[in-house]
Amino acid sequence: MKTKIKDFLLLGLFALASIGLQAQNPEKVDSPIPRPEYPRPQFERSDWVNLNGTWTYAFDFGKSGRDRGFQKSDGFDKKIRVPFCPESELSGVGHKDFIETMWYHKTVKIPANWDGRRILLNFGAVDYESEVFVDGKSVGTHWGGSSSFSHDITSFVKAGQEHDVVVYVRDENRSGNQPVGKQCTSFGSRGCFYTRTTGIWQTVWMEAVNTAGLRDCNITPDYDNNRFIFRPRFRSIQQGNKFRVSVFDGKRLVGKREIQASNTAYCDIRLRKAKSWSPESPFLYDIVLEVIDRKGNVLDKVNSYAGMRKIHIEGNRVFLNNKPYYQRLVLDQGFYPKGVWTAPSDDALKRDIELSMAAGFNGARLHQKVFEERFHYWADKLGYLTWGESANWGLSHNSTEAARNFLSEWEEIVVRDRNHPSIVTWTPFNETWVSGESRQYNRFAIDVFDLTHNLDPTRPINDASGWRHVVTDIWTVHPYDQDPESLRKKLSVRADGGVYKHHGDKEPPYAGQPYIIDEYGGIKWVPKSKRKDSASNSWGYGNDPKTEEEFFTRLEGLTDVILSFDHIWGYCYTQLTDVEQEQNGVYNFDRTPKFENMERIKKIFSKTPKELTN
Structure with a gap:
């Protein structure tokens, strides 16, 4: 009898263990x-x-x-x-x-x-x-x-x-x-x-x-005139149908308009004392888009939102809502230990932004990956500036087939994401290494620049981040010097007014665009608790600091150099988190803090240029 009871208990434990294993295995x-x-x-x-x-x-x-x-x-x-x-x-x-x-x-x-x-x-x-x-x-x-x-x-x-x-x-x-x-x-x-x-x-x-429902709707904020401009496209056109837009401030209706539904129509809604969107106050208007038939029946209803904000360039400055705005960005590659390109949850997307803001950054350059729409949603909600970028590495930039593939995909990306107020710059390419004759690449870059501006004239374009510029609204460079004085020497304006460029005569003359350091730093640091699990090919830029104090001294020195130059109008630090063997993030790959004193990290990246503190 005892043997039977023992066998029964063992079978029960085995069954429970099996259930546990199955629950972990899709x-x-x-x-x-x-x-x-x-x-x-x-x-x-x-x-x-x-x-x-x-x-x-x-x-x-x-x-x-x-x-x-x-x-x-x-x-x-x-x-x-x-x-x-x-x-x-x-x-x-x-x-x-x-x-x-x-x-x-x-x-x-x-x-x-x-x-x-x-x-x-x-x-x-x-x-x-x-x-x-x-x-x-x-x-x-x-x-x-x-x-x-x-x-x-x-x-x-x-x-x-x-x-x-x-x-x-x-x-x-x-x-x-x-x-x-x-x-x-x-x-x-x-x-x-x-x-x-x-x-x-x-x-x-x-x-x-519905067969006459919306295909999409481009929503453009006109900050200077306190209005939103709506350009709908419909799945089909039926005479008598109307397009109705309702704009809400919370539960309060602040604007409403109906027009005849057609793919050539657009409407605008003016707002009294419009509330602006910015990192300091990321206010979003809720919007309802409807298609209505001639009897007043709602055929299609879409919930949306928008932010009233303006991004533009004057001289060598980027302006947000008509005020010079210095961007303190971090490189975010959007990789996850268990999900690779896919975040394990919606909360994980939100958490990455919160971690970045807690480290002192006001935005991110989204690097070599097109982030999903839920990420942009959280950036909109939390007030987080981003640069939208393609995953262009892997392309042969002198290939006409590669160019054809890229252009159609990039068009879909820009059209999908152009309504997000948090996106303030488009970056089609990153570090375009071009060997041999470059006529095809130059044509490709110009086509992408023109296409992007035609699809979205509201944002500046960084044609090729930090590398082979052809035609660009923003001039960007990637100096990974690890010594502050070496970096100062490299970034200083020359006697003839010239600035540091990666490719010299292969690029057009610098024309006074906003000059932004959109990659720098990349200092490797692995906490003691992580070192035994560190990859054998682990790396970062330059020599590894020997102590945390050496890390902080180098980080602050490099950042202070950038902040000290009047001709530089923003930076992007490499990077937010470690990614697999590249261990130069502010956070570990699993999103845990690298440093006990994260407040010191925040203090460094919260600094502003002297021009803004005077």
Whole structure:
């Protein structure tokens, strides 16, 4: 009897342990939906279905999946947790080698009450090329690893029924024809290159939209005239329909207007004593966008918001809301230990901004990655300036195919994010290394500059951060000198009025633009508690400081040099957190503080130039 009881207890303990293991493994158990929040806060509809969670997948190393009929699959053998990439721990896969092609599958049910409306299948981002199938039929293809896209699947599905959705992914990040960013093109992470991201890495969702509903709406703040300008686009035009905009200050309606709905129309709403948006006071107006038929029925309703702010350049100064504004930025690469390019939660996105502000920064240069819309939402809410950048590394900048791929993706990025008040600069390229003849690159850079200004004339453009400038509104450089006096000598204005440039005669003459140090520092420091776990190829710029005091002395010395120059109008310190083997962050990779005295960090990065303190 005792033996039976003992065996029963052992079996019970084994069962409990098994349940525990399964709960930690999405291959075994469908965990609660990850990243459940609505992914597009500036264009939010109430009728939507989050498709994150367990999908099935198959790698296709032989690129033979189409021949084997994978597009008609009703489920693959292995499971993955979307929206985390297969390289990540959070995906439940953790495959670290190259994945040039793979397939996803999920069975989705279309809500019965969606009958009669357009049904959109939306992807926050899929790296890089994708084709989507419903019940074996192709519904659309997309190129671009960082931009969001939608497929109208109305004619392929029926309300109230289940359908098989298959996503094919092709990601050739060593081809030179696609933006890669800091994804490593060799097997293991090295230098400033880190774990790769393949396939779905942002939220997937469905929503139902009226056939005459909104496609999008460009909202431009006109700070000087106390008004917002709205430029809507509709899915189709029906005579008699109207476009209605309502602007709220909290619960108080402060502006409302209706116009005839057409893709050539726009409207403005003037506000009495408009409240401005700034880091010091990040006020946001809530906005409701509606499409109404001739009988007054609401066909489509979208919740949005906007900030009243102006960013412009006068001489060598950047102005925010018509006042000179010095930017104290930090480099943020947006990598996460368990999620790679995907934050584990919405709170993690918010927390990164809070950590940066706690360290004394008033914004960030978002580096070699297009951040998801939820990050921009939190930057808008918290009052955090950002520079939007592409993941251009990996492109062969003299290649016409690479240029063609980049231009279409960059257009989607700018159009998606241009309504966010927190974004104050566009940076299409970073450190464009161009070998040989550069005519094609110069043409490429000019095309990107012109395209960006045509899509968004409200923000300055930093054409190629810190490196090979061609045509630019802001002149940026990346001096990583570790000795303050060496940095002072390099950055001093020459007798002929010239300034330090990386490429001298290969760049156009400096024309008096705002001169910003948008990378510097990068001082390595690893706390004693982290040293035993430090990567064997761990690194930072220059020689490692021997003590914390030496670190602080160097950091403050370099920063004070930059602040002391009148011709310099902002900086960006490298970087917010460590990223894998690159250990020069203000915080550790797991977002824990590196220093007991973080107040000293904040004091250094909160300093302002003498011009602002007089």
